[in-house]
Amino acid sequence: MNIKEGSIPTALGAVVTTAGLISRQKAKKSLAWGVVGFGLAHIVLGSIDYFQHKNDNL
Numbered sequence: 793m794n795i796k797e798g799s800i801p802t803a804l805g806a807v808v809t810t811a812g813l814i815s816r817q818k819a820k821k822s823l824a825w826g827v828v829g830f831g832l833a834h835i836v837l838g839s840i841d842y843f844q845h846k847n848d849n850l
Contacts, residue, residue, distance in 0.1 A: 798842030805834025 809831030816824040 796842060797845045798838045798840070801834045801838030802842060803838075805831045805836075805838055807831070808834060 809828055812824050812827030812829075812831055815827065
């Protein structure tokens with residue numbers, strides 16, 4: 793199984809961001825937005841890692 797670097801943090805970030813957006817209704821808004829920001833940071837950093845190592849396999 794060949795999983796490219798950066799794809800796991802990006803997927804994790806998508807899940808966490810979705811969970812934060814869903815929990816805005818039930819949890820404190822500042823906590824929910826913190827979770828959303830944490831997820832978005834994972835998406836950005838995972839995407840950077842993915843595209844940096846994309847050219848290593850050529």
